[in-house]
Amino acid sequence: MRGMGNMQGMMKKMQKMQKEMMEAQNALNEQEFEGVAGGGMVTVKMNGERKVLDVVLDESVVDPEDIEMLQDLIIIATNDALKKVEDTTASTMGKFTQGMNLPF
Known part of the structure; x- marks a missing residue:
């Protein structure tokens, strides 16, 4: 029976870790990240789910030529x-x- 107690304890630890992982992943998904280029002339914002949220272009970088x-x-x-x-x-x-x- 002692092995069952260890197994239950391990299962509780795994469930706790799984919950913590989901909370951490959700927090990452909501976080915003900003990438820049050209000394800030182009900015791309995305979330932790890797979805682009915004693209900002400085007027000076828009050259039809x-x-x-x-x-x-x-x-x-x-x-x-x-x-x-x-x-x-x-x-x-x-x-x-x-x-x-x-x-992950």
Whole structure:
């Protein structure tokens, strides 16, 4: 019977950890991240779910003769925001999966 007590204790710990993980993931999903490019001429905001919320362009970067530069800056700003989401997710959720080799 002693093994059953250990199993119940482990199950309670797992349930607590699962609840904490869900709370941490929900907090990450609500958090906003900002990526910038061109010294702030292009800004992309996204949430922790990696959904783009806003794109802000400085007037000076809108040149009909150089659309490629604007496209590049938007890509750079978007990738910058994505990296911030990924880094924050890894550091926040990593404490739950440390040593488990599990994707999150």
